[in-house]
Amino acid sequence: MVEEQFTDQEAYFLERVDRGDRIEAEDWMPEDYRQQLVRLIAMHAVSEIMGALPEKEWVPRAPTLYRRLAITAKVQDEVGHGQLLIRVAEDLMRPWDKNREDIMEDLFTGRLKYHNVFHMATPTWADAGIIGWLVDGAAVITQGMSLSCSYAPYARALQRIVEEEGFHIQHGESICMALAEGTPMQRAMLQDALNRWWPALLMFFGPPEKSQLSTHQLRNIRYRIRSKTNEELRQRFFTKYVHRIWSLGLTIPDPTLRQDPVTKEWIYQQPDWNEFREIVNNHGPRSEARLGLRSTTYQEGEWVRRLISTAHRAG
Amino acid sequence: MERLDFDVYEVFAQSDPLKPHVHVFNVLASTPDMALALAEENFFRREGFVNLWVVRRDAIHQLGYQDREGFRKSEKTYRTTEDYKYLRDKWRHYREHPMSAEDRTGGTRDGSVVD
Structure with a gap:
C-alpha cells in the first residue's frame, strides 16, 4: 500500500483509524477495508457454527446430568456467537447484495474456510475438556486482541462473545481438572487428548511470519483490524498455558519446547504446516462428516426458514 | 433457490426500572414477536432484564458521520460544573481565612452604590 495514492476520502478514513476512532456500518469505508472485514468476520462466524459440532457429539454422552447441562449451554453459546457475527458480516455485505445464504453457500462449497481445530475428531470426554480449556483459551487470546478492532460492530459483538468464553474456559478447566485428579485411566485419557490436540492448537494461530508479513496481514494491521502477528499470539498462548499444563503433571508432546531465559521467547517444534493447509481445505479427519451434517441440517431447515420469512407475514 | 426475506430489528433492553433502555445488538x-423471542435467546441466556424493546431498523433515524463528528468537537464546559472546580479551593480558603468586614464594603444597606 503506497499511501500517496490515496484519495482524500481514503486518507481521511485512515486518519480516523489512526486516532483510534471506531468505524460504524453506515460510515464511508474503502472497499478493501470492507473486504478484509467480511473475510475475517464470515470466517469467524462459520467457525463458531462449525465449532459447536465437535462438542455437540458429547451432549448425549456427558458423564453426569450437570455436565450435560453445562456442555449443552456451551454448544448453544457457540451457535449464538455465530448468529451475532453473521449479522455483523451481513450488514457489511449489503452493498454487494449478499446475505447469510451466501455465507452458508460459501461454507458448503469450500470457498469459505473454518478454523483448523474444528476439523478434528473428539473420540473421548477428555477431548471435550481440552476444547473448552485450550481451544477456547487460544480463541480468547485472538479475540482479546480483536476487541481493539477499528470496526465498532465487530468489537461490540466480541465484547459479548469474550464474556461468555470466560465461562467456556472454566467449564473446560473443570473437566480437565477432574480427569487429572482421577484414576490412572482418566489421567491417561487426558494425556492422550492433549497429545492429539497439541499440533492443532499451535496451528490455530496460523503459520509464523518470520520476517515476512502477508499482504492481508499488513493491510489488517494498517486498518487496525488486528494489532498482533500470528507468532506474537502463539507466544502469548505458551506463556499463559505451558506451566499450567505442566502443573497437572501432563507431558506436552514436544521435547524441544522451552523458554529462552533471556528473551522469554518460547522455542518449539513447528507443526506440519502442509497438514494445516490440507485440514483447512476440508481434508481434515472430520471435515467431510461435519460439513455433511451442517449441509443436511441446512437443507432440512429450508421449509422452516421459508415459513418464517416475511413472505408469509400476516397482513 | 429464491432468496428469503427478513428484516433487521434493533434490540434495546432495560436492566432496572430506573435505568433507560440500552441498545443491545x-x-x-x-415479525416483532419473532424478534423478541430471538432477542431473548440470543442475548439473555444468563443475565435478566425488566423490559425489552425491538424496533425495525428502518424506523430508526440517525445522524450521519459528519454531524456526529461536528457534535463531538464542540466543547461545552461552560454548561457543566467542569469550569467551576476552583470554587472548592476558594471555599476552603475563605473558611480558614474569612473576608474581613472592610472587605465587605462595595454595597450599602439601602442598595445604593458607594463611589
Missing part, C-alpha cells in the same frame, strides 16, 4: 426476523 440486533436480530433478523420477520
Whole structure:
C-alpha cells in the first residue's frame, strides 16, 4: 500500500483509524477495508457454527446430568456467537447484495474456510475438556486482541462473545481438572487428548511470519483490524498455558519446547504446516462428516426458514 | 433457490426500572414477536432484564458521520460544573481565612452604590 495514492476520502478514513476512532456500518469505508472485514468476520462466524459440532457429539454422552447441562449451554453459546457475527458480516455485505445464504453457500462449497481445530475428531470426554480449556483459551487470546478492532460492530459483538468464553474456559478447566485428579485411566485419557490436540492448537494461530508479513496481514494491521502477528499470539498462548499444563503433571508432546531465559521467547517444534493447509481445505479427519451434517441440517431447515420469512407475514 | 426475506430489528433492553433502555445488538426476523423471542435467546441466556424493546431498523433515524463528528468537537464546559472546580479551593480558603468586614464594603444597606 503506497499511501500517496490515496484519495482524500481514503486518507481521511485512515486518519480516523489512526486516532483510534471506531468505524460504524453506515460510515464511508474503502472497499478493501470492507473486504478484509467480511473475510475475517464470515470466517469467524462459520467457525463458531462449525465449532459447536465437535462438542455437540458429547451432549448425549456427558458423564453426569450437570455436565450435560453445562456442555449443552456451551454448544448453544457457540451457535449464538455465530448468529451475532453473521449479522455483523451481513450488514457489511449489503452493498454487494449478499446475505447469510451466501455465507452458508460459501461454507458448503469450500470457498469459505473454518478454523483448523474444528476439523478434528473428539473420540473421548477428555477431548471435550481440552476444547473448552485450550481451544477456547487460544480463541480468547485472538479475540482479546480483536476487541481493539477499528470496526465498532465487530468489537461490540466480541465484547459479548469474550464474556461468555470466560465461562467456556472454566467449564473446560473443570473437566480437565477432574480427569487429572482421577484414576490412572482418566489421567491417561487426558494425556492422550492433549497429545492429539497439541499440533492443532499451535496451528490455530496460523503459520509464523518470520520476517515476512502477508499482504492481508499488513493491510489488517494498517486498518487496525488486528494489532498482533500470528507468532506474537502463539507466544502469548505458551506463556499463559505451558506451566499450567505442566502443573497437572501432563507431558506436552514436544521435547524441544522451552523458554529462552533471556528473551522469554518460547522455542518449539513447528507443526506440519502442509497438514494445516490440507485440514483447512476440508481434508481434515472430520471435515467431510461435519460439513455433511451442517449441509443436511441446512437443507432440512429450508421449509422452516421459508415459513418464517416475511413472505408469509400476516397482513 | 429464491432468496428469503427478513428484516433487521434493533434490540434495546432495560436492566432496572430506573435505568433507560440500552441498545443491545440486533436480530433478523420477520415479525416483532419473532424478534423478541430471538432477542431473548440470543442475548439473555444468563443475565435478566425488566423490559425489552425491538424496533425495525428502518424506523430508526440517525445522524450521519459528519454531524456526529461536528457534535463531538464542540466543547461545552461552560454548561457543566467542569469550569467551576476552583470554587472548592476558594471555599476552603475563605473558611480558614474569612473576608474581613472592610472587605465587605462595595454595597450599602439601602442598595445604593458607594463611589
